[in-house]
Amino acid sequence: MRQSRLKALLLVAPLLFFLIVAFVMPIGEMLWRSVDNPEVSSSLPRTVVALEQWDGESLPGEPVYAALAEDLKAGQKARSLGLLSSRLNYEMSGMRSAVMGTARRVERIEPPYREALVAINDAWGEIDTWRVIQRESSPYTLSYYLAAADHQYSPGGDIVAVPDYLQIHGTLFWRTFWMSGVITFLTLLLGYPVAFLLANLPLRHSNLLMILVLLPFWTSLLVRTTTWIAILQSQGVLNDMMVALGVIADEARWQMIHNKTGTIIAMTHILLPFMILPLYSVMKTIPPSYMRAARSLGGRPFLSFRRVYFPLTLPGIAAGGILVFILSIGYYITPALVGGQSGRFITNYIAYHMQTSLNWGLAAAIASILLFVVIVFYLVFNRLVGVDKVKLG
Numbered sequence: 001m002r003q004s005r006l007k008a009l010l011l012v013a014p015l016l017f018f019l020i021v022a023f024v025m026p027i028g029e030m031l032w033r034s035v036d037n038p039e040v041s042s043s044l045p046r047t048v049v050a051l052e053q054w055d056g057e058s059l060p061g062e063p064v065y066a067a068l069a070e071d072l073k074a075g076q077k078a079r080s081l082g083l084l085s086s087r088l089n090y091e092m093s094g095m096r097s098a099v100m101g102t103a104r105r106v107e108r109i110e111p112p113y114r115e116a117l118v119a120i121n122d123a124w125g126e127i128d129t130w131r132v133i134q135r136e137s138s139p140y141t142l143s144y145y146l147a148a149a150d151h152q153y154s155p156g157g158d159i160v161a162v163p164d165y166l167q168i169h170g171t172l173f174w175r176t177f178w179m180s181g182v183i184t185f186l187t188l189l190l191g192y193p194v195a196f197l198l199a200n201l202p203l204r205h206s207n208l209l210m211i212l213v214l215l216p217f218w219t220s221l222l223v224r225t226t227t228w229i230a231i232l233q234s235q236g237v238l239n240d241m242m243v244a245l246g247v248i249a250d251e252a253r254w255q256m257i258h259n260k261t262g263t264i265i266a267m268t269h270i271l272l273p274f275m276i277l278p279l280y281s282v283m284k285t286i287p288p289s290y291m292r293a294a295r296s297l298g299g300r301p302f303l304s305f306r307r308v309y310f311p312l313t314l315p316g317i318a319a320g321g322i323l324v325f326i327l328s329i330g331y332y333i334t335p336a337l338v339g340g341q342s343g344r345f346i347t348n349y350i351a352y353h354m355q356t357s358l359n360w361g362l363a364a365a366i367a368s369i370l371l372f373v374v375i376v377f378y379l380v381f382n383r384l385v386g387v388d389k390v391k392l393g
Contacts, residue, residue, distance in 0.1 A: 027371070033364035037141035039087035040133060043080060044071040048137040051130065060130055065113035068124075069106055076103040090359065091143060091153070092132045098123040128155035144365035169366065172346040177373075179264060179345070180328035186268045187275035187324050188317060195279035195316070200288070213276050221270065225334050228266040232256040232338070258340030266338050271327055275320035282316030322381050326374055346370065 041048055046067035054060050075081040081103050088095035098121045109116035118125035135157060136143070146152055146159060150167040154160045161167070194213065198206050216224060231237045239253040248254065256262055286309065294304035335345045346366060353363035 030364045030367055030371075033360055034144050034368045035140045035142070036361065037087075037136060037139055037143070039083045040136045041139055043075050043084035044068065044133065044137070046071050047133065051134045051137065054130065054134065056127070056131055056134065059114070059125065059127060062112060062114055064130075065117055065124070066111070068117065069109065069113045072099070072103045072106045076106065086358070087136065088132060090147070090362075091136060092129065092155075094123060095129070095132075097121070098129070131155050131157070141361075144361040145369070147362050148365040148369055169346070169349070172344070172349055173369070175260075176329050176345040176347070179260065179343075180325050182264055183267050183271060183328050184275075184321050184325045186264070187272050188321065190268070191272055191275035191279055191320065192313075192317075195276050195283055198276070198280045199283035199286070213273050216270065216273055221333060224270055225266055225337050228262065228269070229257055229338060232262050232265065257338055258343070260339070260343040262338040262340070263335050263343035263345075266334050267328060267331060270334060271324045274323050274327060278319035278323065279313065279316040282313050282319075286312050318381065322377065325377065329370060329373070 044067075047064060050064040050067040051060065054064065072081070075084065081099055085096040085099035088099060102117060102120050102124070105120055109120070114124075123129045132155070135153065143153065147162075148169050150162050150170045151159055152162050194209070198209055198213070200206075201209065229236075233239070234253045234255060234257075236257075238256070239248070242248045243250050243253065256265070290308055290312070291304055294308045295301070299307065329345070330347060331345060332347045332351060335343055336348050336351075339345070339348070347370075350363045350366050353359045353366070
């Protein structure tokens with residue numbers, strides 16, 4: 001028995017190693033980055049120690065300013081102040097120029113350091129600047145999560161909402177969730193009759209239909225998305241057909257791309273097979289005799305479907321729904337190409353913070369919130385339906 005267990009462990013060890021490296025470790029790194037805050041404590045070690053006794057009510061004393069000057073001199077020599085200035089600038093506008101501008105001139109200043117530093121940049125003469133430095137000297141922070149929820153710390157340390165013109169993440173989260181719900185509903189509406197046909201047509205016809213369902217998997221996602229751009233744009237195929245048929249005037253062409261409409265249409269098409277296959281796998285196991293028995297007992301077609309057939313397909317609906325919804329909220333390429341400003345998801349802003357703003361902590365916090373939402377949906381789904389009842393094929 002011991003040898004059998006050892007052999008089984010060795011057989012699954014490569015898969016376990018792959019899961020740890022490709023799944024567990026990246027998630028752990030993401031969660032760590034969402035709270036990791038080493039920039040201030042590592043770049044201003046003397047200043048952090050000197051601020052431990054500061055009461056936060058008045059400007060710090062000369063020793064704190066002297067420690068700041070020494071830290072800026074060391075950072076300028078090591079060329080390590082870029083991350084510090086960016087981190088402080090996330091919390092307080094103008095800190096990048098204050099840190100970098102002072103570092104370039106700090107070698108030429110002499111005591112008293114308070115007057116010299118304030119003369120270089122007024123920010124060093126403001127209590128709020130030192131409160132931010134003191135607060136962010138902790139190696140851990142919730143600032144990224146607050147920013148992801150459109151909140152921030154006030155200079156006094158209270159949690160407050162950011163100005164209205166900066167509140168974008170809440171809107172993006174809401175847009176992502178409701179559009180994913182619409183896409184899930186549309187895939188169910190379109191996929192249910194297709195799955196029914198697959199399960200009930202003769203084998204030679206159902207095989208052909210199954211090939212058509214699987215055909216999108218053999219085509220690049222990028223190709224499918226750009227095809228929808230060609231179809232939906234103002235001068236595209238669909239608008240040309242509507243103009244030719246006289247449905248719309250040439251000067252009143254529909255705007256169906258670079259907005260929410262384009263995102264919903266393209267993603268519904270792309271994710272439709274993920275709804276059809278779970279439905280088909282469940283419908284295939286439902287004996288046709290059930291409906292015949294319901295009809296023989298006097299049930300009308302719609303009543304027999306609603307009372308007998310539809311309840312039996314609920315596990316497939318649940319499996320397809322949770323699969324499509326989770327895939328939708330994590331989609332990136334399609335909303336980026338066809339969504340424009342009004343049809344982009346929160347995932348597009350995760351990419352923005354990773355590639356453009358380089359605010360990896362905020363990107364990790366947003367991704368962590370999405371992960372938490374997915375876990376909550378999974379737990380609710382398991383509570384209401386039960387994962388053991390799910391059939392994916």
